[in-house]
Amino acid sequence: MSLWIDKYRPKTFEDLTIHPKLTKRLKKISTTKDIPHLLFYGPSGSGKKTRILCLLRDLYGPDVDHVHSSRKDYKFKSGGTAELSILSSSYHIELNPSDVGVKDRKVIQETLKEIAQTTPISSYTSLKDMMKKGTKKNFFQKQTKTEKEKEKEKEKEKENEKEKKIGYRVVILNEVDLLTREAQQALRRTMEKYTKTCRLILVCVNVSAIIEPLRSRCLLIRVPAPNKNEVQTLLEGVVKRQKLTAPTMFLKKIVNNSDLNIRRAILMLQSAKIDQYPFKEHQFVPLPDWQIYIADLARSIVEEPQSPKQLLVIRNKLYELITHCIPTDVIFSVLLQELLLKVDTGLQKETISLAAYYEHKSKLGSKPIIHLEAFISHFMVIFKKFLTDFY
Structure with a gap:
C-alpha cells in the first residue's frame, strides 16, 4: 500500500x-x-x-x-x-x-x-536533439503524415532549437x-x-x-504555509481521487490538528482511513505517538509533585524522545504549547521566555538533553513558587 x-x-x-x-x-x-x-x-x-x-x-x-x-x-x-x-x-x-x-x-x-x-x-532536451540528429529518413516508406502533423513537428523543432x-x-x-x-x-x-x-x-x-x-x-x-481552506481543499481532492466520502466537520478537525502541514494532514487522513471507514463526523483523529507522549510529559510536570525524584523520571522520558529522533526544537515547541494550556495566564509570559532562552542555548550546544532538563527544572521552580504564593 x-x-x-x-x-x-x-x-x-x-x-x-x-x-x-x-x-x-x-x-x-x-x-x-x-x-x-x-x-x-x-x-x-x-x-x-x-x-x-x-x-x-x-x-x-x-x-x-x-x-x-x-x-x-x-x-x-x-x-x-x-x-x-x-x-x-x-x-x-x-x-x-x-x-x-x-x-x-x-x-x-x-x-x-x-x-x-x-x-x-x-x-533531457539535448538527448532528444541527439536522437533526432541520429534518425535517418526511410525513402522507401510511404509518407502518410498530414500537413497539420508536419506543422506540429516543425514547431517542436523550433522549440528544441531554442532550448539550451x-x-x-x-x-x-x-x-x-x-x-x-x-x-x-x-x-x-x-x-x-x-x-x-x-x-x-x-x-x-x-x-x-x-x-x-x-x-x-x-x-x-x-514558500508560506497554506491557509485552512487550502488544506481542506487538498484533503477533499485526495478523498475524491480515492473514491471515498468524508464529512466536512471531520476534515476540518484534521486541518485544525495538522498545524497547516500538508504532509501531516494527508498522513492523518490516511491513518484515520485505516482505523475506521466510513468516516464519521466526530471520529477521533489519530495524533502521532510522540505528540501524545509529550502531552503526557507536560501533564506529569504540572500535576505531579515538583521534586528531584520527579525530575529524574522526566529525564528518562526526554531520553526516550531523543533516542526516537524527535528534533529538539520540536520537543521545545510542542512541550511549550502543552504547558501554556495548563498554567495560569500570569505565568505564560515567563514560561515562553524560558523556552526561548533554553532553545537558543540548545542550538549553541551539542547535548540537547542538558538544555531540555534545565528548562523543565527552571519551569518547575517558578511553577511551584507560583502555587505556594497563590495558596
Missing part, C-alpha cells in the same frame, strides 16, 4: 494549486535553463520539496524521478569517518549534511568537489539552517568555486539561522 502523500504529489507546475504567483515565478526561472543558486525557506509541509522537484522536471525531464538511494562513507585526510544517506539521479543529488553533526563542513566540501570534477550528463543545453548538476541540501557556522562558511566558498558545474538548492525552515554571506549568494524563495 503506497502512501497518499507520494501517490498524489504534484508532478508539474500545472498540477500545483496553492500559491499560483510563486508557481508562475518558478516557471519563469526554469525557462532560463541557467538557474542561480536557490534558497527555499518556509514551514514544514508547505510544499518546498514538491516545488523543487517540479522545477527539476521542467529543467531535465522525467528522468529526474529515476532516483536511487545509497549510503556514502566519507574518510577525511585529517582523520575520522562519516556515513550519510544520499538520494541521486543522473542530474541531481540530495543529502542532509546536518545528519553527521560537526563533520558537516567536510562532508559538504567532499561532495561538491566530487560532483564538480565529474562531467555533467547532457540534459544544461551543463550542470543540481545539489539539494536539506535543513541548511541546522548546519554549523563553519559548514555554512565553507559552503559559501565552495559554491563560488564550482558554480560552473553545479547549482545549489538550499532548503530550510528558519532563514535567519543562515549566515548573511550565504543568503546573499542565493535567490531567496519563500
Whole structure:
C-alpha cells in the first residue's frame, strides 16, 4: 500500500494549486535553463520539496524521478569517518549534511568537489536533439503524415532549437539552517568555486539561522504555509481521487490538528482511513505517538509533585524522545504549547521566555538533553513558587 502523500504529489507546475504567483515565478526561472543558486525557506509541509522537484522536471525531464538511494562513507585526510544517506539521479543529488553533526563542513566540501570534477550528463532536451540528429529518413516508406502533423513537428523543432543545453548538476541540501557556522562558511566558498558545474538548492525552515554571506549568494524563495481552506481543499481532492466520502466537520478537525502541514494532514487522513471507514463526523483523529507522549510529559510536570525524584523520571522520558529522533526544537515547541494550556495566564509570559532562552542555548550546544532538563527544572521552580504564593 503506497502512501497518499507520494501517490498524489504534484508532478508539474500545472498540477500545483496553492500559491499560483510563486508557481508562475518558478516557471519563469526554469525557462532560463541557467538557474542561480536557490534558497527555499518556509514551514514544514508547505510544499518546498514538491516545488523543487517540479522545477527539476521542467529543467531535465522525467528522468529526474529515476532516483536511487545509497549510503556514502566519507574518510577525511585529517582523520575520522562519516556515513550519510544520499538520494541521486543522473542530474541531481540530495543529502542532509546536518545528519553527521560537526563533520558537516567536510562532508559538504567532499561532495561538491566530487560532483564538480565529474562531467555533467547532457540534459533531457539535448538527448532528444541527439536522437533526432541520429534518425535517418526511410525513402522507401510511404509518407502518410498530414500537413497539420508536419506543422506540429516543425514547431517542436523550433522549440528544441531554442532550448539550451544544461551543463550542470543540481545539489539539494536539506535543513541548511541546522548546519554549523563553519559548514555554512565553507559552503559559501565552495559554491563560488564550482558554480560552473553545479547549482545549489538550499532548503530550510528558519532563514535567519543562515549566515548573511550565504543568503546573499542565493535567490531567496519563500514558500508560506497554506491557509485552512487550502488544506481542506487538498484533503477533499485526495478523498475524491480515492473514491471515498468524508464529512466536512471531520476534515476540518484534521486541518485544525495538522498545524497547516500538508504532509501531516494527508498522513492523518490516511491513518484515520485505516482505523475506521466510513468516516464519521466526530471520529477521533489519530495524533502521532510522540505528540501524545509529550502531552503526557507536560501533564506529569504540572500535576505531579515538583521534586528531584520527579525530575529524574522526566529525564528518562526526554531520553526516550531523543533516542526516537524527535528534533529538539520540536520537543521545545510542542512541550511549550502543552504547558501554556495548563498554567495560569500570569505565568505564560515567563514560561515562553524560558523556552526561548533554553532553545537558543540548545542550538549553541551539542547535548540537547542538558538544555531540555534545565528548562523543565527552571519551569518547575517558578511553577511551584507560583502555587505556594497563590495558596
